[in-house]
Each structure stands twice: as C-alpha cells, then as structure tokens.
Amino acid sequence: MIIIMQTQATSDQIQSVEDEIQRIGLRPFMNPGVERKVIAVLGALDAKKADLVEHFYSFPGVDRVDLISHLWKLASREYHPEDTIVDVCGVKIGGVQVVVSAGPCSVESEEQMIEIALAVKASGAHLIRGGAFKPRTSPYAFQGLGEEGLKILAKARDESGLPVVTEVMDTHDVELVAEYADVLQIGTRNMQNYSLLKRVGQTRHPVLLKRGQGCKLRDQVMSAEYIIAEGNPNVILCERGITTFEDSTRNTTDINAVPVLKQWTHLPVMVDPSHATGDWRYVSSVSKAAVAAGADGLLVEVHNDPKRALSDGPQSLRPEQFDDLMRQLRRVAEAVDRTV
C-alpha cells in the first residue's frame, strides 16, 4: 500500500500518517526523491487491506491511497514512477547514456589490470570491472587476489579515471570492499544471500545485483527490495543468463527480462552478455540485442590475453574486439535514442 499526500500537505499531517502506520504495527517508508510525499506502508497487510485504504484516505492531507499489485513495494513503478538514475562518481546509470563496464573476470596483476583499464577507456567504456574475491565452483580453483586485488583495482581507477565495479561475497568484507570499489556487485550465487543483501543495504554504495541463474525475475526484484528496504535505493539489476536445457551456450540470455524489469520497477537494468553466453563469439550479437531491447548498460569481459586468463577466458573479448563492439553499440544506441 502507498499513501500519496497532497502537494500542499503539512509536515504535521505527514507525521500523523506516519504515526498511525506505526501504531497499527506497520512501517512507513518515505520516498525521498519525488515532488509530493509518497509513503510506502511496509509489513504484512493481509486481509485488512481494503479497510486500511479507507482508513488512511480519511486522514487530512492524504490525496490518494493505492494498493500495489506486486509483492515488491519500494522497487515498484507504482510507488516510484520515474526511472531511478544511479550516480557512480558522476557516471549516471539509468539515464540516456548506455553505460558500459568492461574488464577481466579476475584481477590477475597490476600490469594486466592497468593495461586493460586504459584500453577499455580508450574505447569508450565508462566503468571498469574485475574480480578480487572470486566465487568459484571448485575450492581448488583460483579464488582471486583478495585485498591485493582491491588495491590493484583502485590503482587502475586512478590511472584510468574509470570507477570500479567489483564483487563482494561476504558480509565481513562489505566495509573493506566498499573502501576500494565504487559499485558493490552481488554475484549470481549470492542473489538470495539475505544477510549480504541487508548489509549492502546499510551502505549507500551503488549495488549491482546479478540475477541468480535459477531465480525468477520476481525473486530478483524481491532481493532488490531487501536492499532498498534497508535504506539504500542505489540498486542496479543485472541479467546474466539463466540455466535452461539449452546447452550450446553456457546460459540462456533472458532478453525478455529487460522490458519486464523496466515495466515492473524503476531501477536501471544492465546485461552481462559474457556470462549469459559464455562464448566471446556471441557477445557482440547479444550486446547489441540488449541495447536495442532497452538495457541501461552492459558488463563485458575484456582480457588482453584470453587464452591465459585465470578464469572465464573463452568468454572474454580482446581489447581490439571490444573497441569494435563499442563502435557498433554506438550505432545501435542511437537507433533507440540513446548514447553510449
């Protein structure tokens, strides 16, 4: 349920609505970004919904009371009709510009990271990505450089001027990663790690929330809701492919997700064509498709020597391929009234 106050509602009127919400055991949540005050009412409403609508409608200063049809409230377009634009050190995700984040799967060395960062910057990327903490299916596989990797990412940012996206896997590490990174990435395996979601929700850092590979879109939005409900509205949703019976590609890119998420929520939607296909030969096609479908950004793996990459080499573009991709993306973006 959301309560839309009149534009001229006084702060006393707003306060008394909030007090009443709390009195009946629910939780008021104020949408800070809009002209008129909109108060989301959080908590289990159950059967009494219709009564409550009428109840709050009678309060002075209330303009309208709406039931929200979805399970999510704060992530909902009904509650927040305008597109959310997440600002990452000046890079705006969710606006006219399609934002491209590029870099290797894992941070391997300072030299590698800086070389790639400068290369993707030259091609027009807006953010760099690279894993310092790597969630690997095998305990014996390379697990990332950890804090050393974070330091390398920070250096790459200093050299290139591009903000950094990197994954955080553990509630213990949120503070540490937030010190170095500009966007906290929640990986596919942790999409429903609610402790971690709550913890990043307590920061104000932008969060890139990747879809769990076996998770429905509605579960992804509910995970975003966990973060926003803790007070952090800076959530970017990321489609990275789902598990299906089709085995010619590593995952199946759910391109339908782009218009569905844009309709359900006000959050920016990015697509990761590298994980969603698992094959560099298909990254260009799927990247262009994502932009044409309305995605607000891309996450592309780029490696200067894919054959020797410590992880996910087969899905990485070489810098010159990435450069070519950016050239193509600019044309597609323009065709849908966006820029890259």
Place this chain on the structure above:
Amino acid sequence: MIIIMQTQATSDQIQSVEDEIQRIGLRPFMNPGVERKVIAVLGALDAKKADLVEHFYSFPGVDRVDLISHLWKLASREYHPEDTIVDVCGVKIGGVQVVVSAGPCSVESEEQMIEIALAVKASGAHLIRGGAFKPRTSPYAFQGLGEEGLKILAKARDESGLPVVTEVMDTHDVELVAEYADVLQIGTRNMQNYSLLKRVGQTRHPVLLKRGQGCKLRDQVMSAEYIIAEGNPNVILCERGITTFEDSTRNTTDINAVPVLKQWTHLPVMVDPSHATGDWRYVSSVSKAAVAAGADGLLVEVHNDPKRALSDGPQSLRPEQFDDLMRQLRRVAEAVDRTV
C-alpha cells in the same frame, strides 16, 4: 564427410566419386549452388571415417575431403559457407533486408484478414501470416477455418500482394496447403514430427521451421537436415521461445540462438517475438533485440481487435502499434547495416 572437387573436375570424375560412395553403402548429395562441386556423404560412417577420407582423397579430381564436426551435414556452414537466401515470390529471406511477416494468429474472416493484410502492407510488412489449421492444446478450442481459411489467405495475398505464410499440421494436408501458401510453417509442436518434415522436404516450397519449445538448437538443426536431405534446401529457422522456469513471460526468448544458428548453419533465422513473450507490451523490445542480434526476419502477430481475437489476443499488436514498431525497426536495422 564432404568431398570438395577441384574446380576443373570433369563430370566423369564426379560421377565415379558418386558411384564409389554408393558402392560402399552411403549416399552422395550434391550441393547445387556453389561454383565448385561439393559432395556430402550421408549415412552412418562410424569408425571407418579416417580411412574413408584417405580413400576418397586418392580419387582423381578430388581437391579435399573434410570431416564435418557436427551431426548435421547439409545444414552446415562447413558444407555450404555462403548464407542461404530463400526466395519467396521475390521476397528474399537471408539477405540484407530483414523480412517481416505480420498478421493474426488465426484467420477469422475474409474481412478481418484483408483489413489486416492491407494495414501491415501499408506499414511495410513483406509477408502476411495467419493460421488456417491451428494446433490448439485443447480439443475444444477454435481449431481454425481449415481450407476456407486457406482461401481467405489467398484472397488477402491477391489484395495486398504479400506472399502468405501458414502452418501445415498433417502430412495429408501438405499438398492442399502448398496450393495456397507461399511458405509452409512447421509449428513448435511438430518440430520433430519427422513424417511431416520428410513430406515438406519433398516439395520445393519454402519451409519456416519453428523451434520446439522444449528442444535444443541442435535438434532444430537436425530437423532442418531432415527437410534438406529430402531435397528441399529452402528452410528458414525460427526462434519462438523456449520453456524455462521463468513465468513472467509465456516463454523465454533464446536470443543467443540467433548468433549460434548463424554460426552453425547457412540458413536464414527468424524470430517470433509474439509467441516468445506472449505479451504485446514486450514485443517491440524483443523485436528490436532480434534485429540487432542479427536475425533475418520477424514473425509478428497483428490483430485489428486483439480483445476479440479467437486465439492469442494478448500477444497481438494493433495495426497502429505495428506501424510504430516498423518505424523503430528501420532505424535498428540500419544500425546493423540492414534494411527492413
């Protein structure tokens, strides 16, 4: 296995290779469309492959003998490196132009069909579609007008000048449908109805082969192989969404399928965003994505009164929405060096 003859190979030399193929219990298949003769060797080769390569290599006039890594031969890019262009009464599918087929799910009346045909033609569609024989999950649902529907389609073609795509469901009906239709559609439920595939393979009619909703891409290509092996090379593959756990859309559009199929085969690839999403609100996004990804055509449902459609109303565009879509598609096509 394919045997590539030297450009100057004589017809006697070719004949003796073909004779030898037959002598050892296999079947030669001549690629008619290329400059130099390429002979596909069909049948179960099993263990003797390596020996056979050497065996045929020693024949006069033979330039090269290649093993084909995939299960399919005639559909393979290795056997036929150039893109196949299927000519439908002058409309070329698989070339520079992205071909759009539009129309209602079911043919309902002459008036409806002609009205829609003229409308989509005015918007720039190249083909009309409409079901006369409808495969319906329920035996009690509207099953299509049958031959009467075919006649209406033919009239709509006469009025609009647009060739007709329509489904054939039964081997018995192939001749009848081929009399009226310009493209024979094999529906998702019949993708592995091998009797039907063989029967349409015995015609020279273009065939639009929709993917089974639970079928892997490799199975779809093998079904195309059935048709080509009967002598009909005019096969168009169609992605129409697959069944997955995601339930916010009717099916999941497998956009990866576009670059995968274009890499594996030389056949044109179309996308049906209407069935792949099941929701008219997502058709525009997914159509643009398909074109950006490299699809050679689209199959779009258009109905003049979606709410009263006898089938699949919720996924149909109204003519004015289709017109708007075509306008957008032109820009996206141009951005990937195509036209619409």
Place this chain on the structure above:
Amino acid sequence: MIIIMQTQATSDQIQSVEDEIQRIGLRPFMNPGVERKVIAVLGALDAKKADLVEHFYSFPGVDRVDLISHLWKLASREYHPEDTIVDVCGVKIGGVQVVVSAGPCSVESEEQMIEIALAVKASGAHLIRGGAFKPRTSPYAFQGLGEEGLKILAKARDESGLPVVTEVMDTHDVELVAEYADVLQIGTRNMQNYSLLKRVGQTRHPVLLKRGQGCKLRDQVMSAEYIIAEGNPNVILCERGITTFEDSTRNTTDINAVPVLKQWTHLPVMVDPSHATGDWRYVSSVSKAAVAAGADGLLVEVHNDPKRALSDGPQSLRPEQFDDLMRQLRRVAEAVDRTV
C-alpha cells in the same frame, strides 16, 4: 460442465438433455462406464457458464450440474471418479497389478526380438516393447525396420504370449501398426501432433501417450483429452523424463508427475525409467521409486547385447539385470499393496 442424471432418469429425459446441449451449439459426451448417466458438455462455454448450470438444472431427471475446474473434461477425475483400467489382451493396466513392459529400443532382428521376449517373459514381464518405426533426431540414423519390424514383433508375441507395445509416428501408418500391435505408442516428439492423436482416437486400440520432453503435465492431459474426445477411452499416460538444466542424466524423471496425474485424472500412469535417466545404472533405483510413488506400470529397455544395440544401448538392461530388477520390484510393489 458435466450433467449428472438421477439414477432413475428415463432415456427420454436423457435424450432431451442431449438434444438441448446440441441445440445450443455444444456437444454431449456420455460416460459409458458408470452406474448413473453422466453427460459431459464439450465445446467452448465461455461467459455463459453460470447461466447454463441453472438452465440444465431445471431439466427433469437432472440430479446435479457441475463445472469442472480443469481444462480437461473427459480425462478428469471429477467426470470419472473411478480409476480407468485399460485391458490389453487380458493384461489390466491401472488395477492392482503393476504392469511391466520390456524389450529393446529398436527391433533389430527376429532372433534378437524372440530371445529378448522369452527372457523378459521368464522374468515376469507382462508386455513386450520394441520400435519398428523409430523417430530419430538424425535423418542418417537407423530409422527402424518398418513393417518388417512389426511382423517380427507379432512373431515375438506369438512365441512369448506377451502383447506388444510399439510406436506409431504417422497418421498414414495407424491402420498398419494397429494390425500388429496391441498398444499404440505415441512418442514424446508427437505428444502434440494433434492429427495423430485424433487418428488413434478413432481406433479403440489402447494408446500409450508419452509426455513431450518440454511439455507440462496439463498439456499431456489435454493431449489425452484429444484421444478420448474422439471416442477412445483407452489412454495410458507415460512419464519419460523432461528436459531441465541438469545434465548428469539424459532427462529429469518428474516423479511428482505420478501423484499429480493420478489426482487430476482417472487414467493409468506408467513410467519409463530408461529414457528418463538414459543410463542403465540408474534404471533400478528409478523403477523402484516409480512403483513406490504409485505408478501403474513401467516401460523398461532390455537388450541382449546393449553394446551393439542400434539405438539407446547405454540405457538398456541386460536380461539378467532385468530379472534382478523384477525380483526387487515385487517387494516394493507389495509394500504399497500392489503386485507385479
């Protein structure tokens, strides 16, 4: 909608209800097997349902009018509460006995078929199975012996006394296959080949309807409805595994399907553990699971020389393994008050 007549309803009263059903453009379908007359009303009822209930309730002799909540009518437990027992030359499928059909994937030779038939009979199988017409993904794979295979199956039946289950793939062949076979099998690829379903519905032969590997249970029941609506009530549903992301087995056995189908319908349910796992090592476990879950029968692949089988060798049991399985199944069946 179903109309339940009073036990003492006269045939005139029944007739006038049937006439009225036809008068309003619907189709009456009489359940032949129950004590009191139950008439299913087939056709698209749409909005007028509630009115019709009242309308028919006022007819003399009518005891009750029920709306059926599912899309299927004739297959529904509401319409036909008792279990259907399909009689195959005296073998009763759907009763206390769990019926086991065993044999090779393909009929390869008379000698092979008879040897296997006698072996599985000695172990207690009730039916033999074997493919004469084989739906193969590749047009170059062994396609079955065709009519010769059917003749071999008939001989194997004569020798062993076990009725024969074999697949029919083409409407043209239904008559031919029905001449030799006791149960007509509809394969997974043809579950929604409605022409074929209607054609076998016009016979009175028992039909084994395998689930399409990408098809929902409700679609399988609707396909059964097609057969029953043509007048053939002798339908056996068969779970044979579905396509999922799990790739350690060929398919995923949907064991939930057993209780779901038994609850929704009155039809017997068999399980094919050979195709559902694709691996002989797992056939025994899954067979026992199926019987414990309440399946009415099993379809097990048995081959005397799996390594040389022309199709699906890796999932076939050798006769001695089958014998051991039967021994185990007897104990499990007894534990759920069944016999084998």
Place this chain on the structure above:
Amino acid sequence: MIIIMQTQATSDQIQSVEDEIQRIGLRPFMNPGVERKVIAVLGALDAKKADLVEHFYSFPGVDRVDLISHLWKLASREYHPEDTIVDVCGVKIGGVQVVVSAGPCSVESEEQMIEIALAVKASGAHLIRGGAFKPRTSPYAFQGLGEEGLKILAKARDESGLPVVTEVMDTHDVELVAEYADVLQIGTRNMQNYSLLKRVGQTRHPVLLKRGQGCKLRDQVMSAEYIIAEGNPNVILCERGITTFEDSTRNTTDINAVPVLKQWTHLPVMVDPSHATGDWRYVSSVSKAAVAAGADGLLVEVHNDPKRALSDGPQSLRPEQFDDLMRQLRRVAEAVDRTV
C-alpha cells in the same frame, strides 16, 4: 589425484610423500577413515597430471596413484569407497536405517514446537527440524524468531530426546546456531555461498547441504567439497527439488539425483519431499519414492495447524498424516533392505 600407500607403508614414507606434494605447490589431504593411507592431492594440477602420476609412483611405500575423473576429490567414491555415515548424537545417517527428520517450517512458539516434537517422536521420527532463521523471498515476510527460536528448539530436543536440524544463513551466526543445533542446515539459497560453506567446514558439526534450486548436481558436490576441504567430513546432501518449466508443483523432485549422488560420492543423501512438491497431497508418494530409490533419509514438514502456519502451510502434513506416512515408509524401507 589420489595416492594410495601400501598397507605396510611407514610414517616416514607417508611424510616424504606429503612433503613432496607441498614442495610442488599442492596440498596433501589424508583420508582418516580407511585402513590404508590414501592421500588426496589438492590444487590445480593442469597439464602435468600424467607426469605427476609417474613421479609419485616412484616414491617408496606408494602402492598406486590414481587420477580422479571428477572435479571433486574428497567427496569422491574413488577416494573414499565406503559409504560415509554421519553420526548425529547417536543417530546414524547413511547406514541401514532411513533417518526421518520432521517438524514445522518455522519455529513459531515453544508450545507448538514441543507439541510437534513429541508427536513426530511418537510416530518414529529420528530428528526434529524447524527454522529459527528463515530465508524469506520477501523482506516483509516473517523472518523467524532468531535466537529465541534456537532456544525453543533446544527445549524441544530436551523434551523429545530428538536431535535438532536448523538452518544457518550467515557466517556471523554459525557459532550461535552450532551451540543449539545438532545439524547445521545450509539452505537452497546459500548452496553456493562459499564464505558460509567454509565457515561450517571449520566446525565439526554435521552439515545438511540443500541443493540450490537452479544448481546442477555437480555444483552441489563441489559445494560439499568446499566443506570437506576445510576439514569437516560430516556432510549430508539433500535433494529438495529444482526449478523447471513444470508448474503443477512448486519444484520438480529430481529423483535421479539419488542414484547419481550415491554413485559419485560416499556422502549420505536425504530428500525433502515437502519443498520438492510444495503440496502435502504429494508428500507421501514422493517420500516412498525417495526411500525406494535409495535415499538415506527424509526431511518432512509437519505442522499441528497447517492453515495457520506462518510459512509453507500448504506443504505441511498434520501429525496424524505423518504417522500414517511413517507406517507406510517402514514397509517400503523393508522392501529395499532398510529400516526406518
């Protein structure tokens, strides 16, 4: 790679093999439970495998060097051929007895928990289950009683004598939960939360590792490997259903998983029919199927008032239904030479 020492190998010989393993940058891991010493060699072996086999084979005291074909080592049957039996306060999981854990989805009150504990004990359950920390898709849904819930579980254990299984969701809480619980459950959403896996691997508490609903079996086994590699061999695998296109049940029970996991690993395998079906009407069938397939245990939801359950009511059995189930399970277990 595993190195099997001769039975009479001296500790010096063993030591020198271990030293060599470390010298070349790998990690030795000693299987403690078997008669002769078996050393697993952990770490990325890559290309040098064949050389290493020969290298270690030449060491004194070495009997055999085997490459393990799977990605997992310590969970592998090749490394540890005997079944692992996990001892939970005297209840042995993985032996002849099929172990049943029963209880409500969430701990709601002391009264409820004790009533259910005593009821399921009377019916023959061996463990009680109940959630204190609940991973809920919605942030507004009941999240469990937390530590209070753990205390109630401990009381229910004291009253009933049945050890307790409960979920831990956060690395921070592992110590706390381990204080009260006898088995630490890792839920489906955390199967690939590697920080949490490592943390429970550092305890010696038995761990029940539920399969991620979109995760392959091989990923589940790799997650078990994470736990064992930290030094905790007490891992129980749990099949709880996977996400597929079938929507008549909440998830699809992958019954194939039982024989596959028993073949690949030496770990006990339990099945959770309540989550795997999401419907109490199917729990009995699927429970019997699991036991017949060879499962070592079941996790069954039981609630004294399912309609008022704070979570997952529709899939809970009432105590009298559970009692009836246990009676049936005893018969099925006996039919496969097990007890309940």
